[in-house]
């Protein structure tokens with residue numbers, strides 16, 4: 102049996118798989134055990150150091166003290182240079198149907214095979230202790246423990262990247278990290294060095310649109326898409342290759358929070374995403390994604406308006422549909438954050454037979470960086486022996502020794518060929534599963550250069566902007582106005598406006614207005630500063646063709662799944678004298694549909710309903726905040742309503758929920774609470790269901806009817822149209 106967390110996840114049988122069984126032998130459980138030193142000596146006194154007399158000096162001889170302090174002094178390892186802040190979970194992956202026509206990767210050919218996975222989500226720029234709700238790209242790294250070795254899909258929640266060549270990665274990260282003189286700001290791109298760099302690098306324009314969109318403010322890790330970003334290859338048993346782009350599609354839909362809300366969450370609960378993932382898994386609401394692939398036959402490599410090796414480009418789903426080929430379910434929280442989440446070592450170069458690389462220059466550079474970074478972060482070449490990194494299949498080779506070696510290799514030979522051990526371990530024929538690189542033909546001169554096919558920097562940025570709904574476009578304008586507003590150097594702001602003008606004149610104009618500037622007239626040819634010393638600027642000028650696709654629905658979040666309230670958090674505001682029947686009818690209906698419902702009252706302890714029943718609140722107004730919930734319900738009950746009406750925190754809760762465009766419902770008896778809010782008097786008292794589902798505000802005396810419409814409202818997630826007046830003073 103797998104050792105469980107103190108809070109037990111349901112259905113433990115589902116959680117046992119090859120990887121959890123292997124991990125089991127490393128798990129230590131101190132329940133009922135004696136306290137010992139690291140060398141197994143039982144400890145009698147862990148309260149006092151060894152001294153010369155009761156008041157005397159501590160003795161150097163105290164090996165128990167020395168060992169304990171020394172270990173403590175060495176507890177920290179360097180955090181990841183990027184993606185330092187993360188959270189992870191265990192799970193499983195299953196392919197729906199045999200994909201052997203496309204790939205020989207065994208885990209994608211056998212629908213009966215359940216492959217264990219470990220998935221780590223992360224922000225990029227912030228330190229380990231930074232907030233989850235920073236405006237940032239999110240890492241989405243999946244380790245598949247397959248029967249042919251580990252395959253790591255190290256992706257992001259955005260399908261493109263800032264740069265086209267790995268040689269620019271250190272520059273990008275130096276620019277976005279806190280500035281080197283004063284180490285500010287933490288976990289934020291809203292500062293001069295980032296925008297200075299971006300304004301000189303037009304290849305980042307497309308990624309910037311994504312990073313300034315609501316994609317950078319996910320409601321939950323469980324509600325994000327994931328992308329492998331690069332074009333990879335699938336290779337089948339016959340050696341036939343197809344290009345492939347990987348996608349993760351969340352079954353709960355793709356949802357975001359508002360920027361003002363994100364900033365507030367960062368104060369109220371900087372662990373918001375970490376807690377959300379943990380709580381959902383503990384509650385048995387296992388997060389699920391479908392694995393999607395876009396397949397591009399080898400002969401179609403050059404049929405697109407962009408280069409499929411360029412990581413700043415996506416392949417619109419209208420051109421190549423995403424086929425959903427399998428499902429991943431996360432069903433177990435880690436036992437130990439450091440041992441698993443911190444020590445897991447992902448590498449884009451961990452592939453299995455049937456999956457191979459392309460010549461994308463960003464991917465090629467990544468193939469070097471990931472092992473190198475683990476060497477410094479985990480302290481030596483044996484990081485693959487750390488339990489979370491071990492494959493579920495045996496490892497045999499002639500690599501030996503090094504810091505912290507765990508394996509005890511028997512025998513005299515650690516070389517091949519050898520005669521003493523009959524050449525063991527043996528190489529493996531391709532037909533028996535030996536990895537063979539795809540034999541791509543390469544016939545080229547050795548040069549430092551970039552293909553002109555990589556120089557269309559704006560048409561997909563424009564495609565993305567044009568594909569957004571009105572509220573999403575407004576959010577991009579607001580985000581750019583915020584970020585550039587935080588930039589001190591006016592010339593950086595102006596240069597960025599010139600870049601934005603290449604994407605969309607209206608966008609540039611709106612941001613310029615917010616900044617109190619005019620869009621400068623900087624010619625397309627002079628936007629790119631990423632030119633070699635001997636390069637002719639004309640050769641490096643950006644291209645900006647119109648692009649034949651006007652919009653792509655898949656790029657907007659507006660049309661995402663909106664038919665479930667599973668795991669959505671609902672606050673019920675209540676005080677003594679609450680109408681217990683109205684409260685429990687609504688609560689029970691929401692819980693039955695999978696929502697998480699918390700009762701929030703002026704104080705903790707208990708409240709007494711008008712029916713004289715005790716109700717235990719989950720939070721008080723001191724410990725809760727509207728930004729931690731997706732919607733609010735106010736039940737009736739004369740005394741409760743009177744208390745809430747006079748409770749400034751309750752009114753603020755509602756005002757803020759309204760400002761952040763959330764579903765709000767109230768019993769008819771609670772109308773006076775709503776009337777104390779800023780927003781209620783602005784709205785008509787009577788609604789049709791259609792208006793309710795447009796406005797996200799419902800008042801009804803019928804708890805049953807209210808529950809059913811309220812569920813539809815919560816599923817819609819947000820009512821962004823409310824932002825138009827933008828006058829809510831919460």
Ligand code: HDD
Nearest residue numbers: 181183184221240241242256257262267270330470471474
């Ligand atoms: Fe990277 C970590 C994703 C480009 C160098 N990267 C890292 C992680 C993710 C990504 C999700 C965190 C893994 C974890 O949870 O432990 N990186 C990407 C994507 C990229 C990308 C989607 C572009 C398509 N990365 C990239 C480049 C380089 C790196 C171009 C260097 C040339 N990335 C690293 C790294 C990290 C890393 C320094 C830091 C920690 C680690 O590797 O294990 O090697």
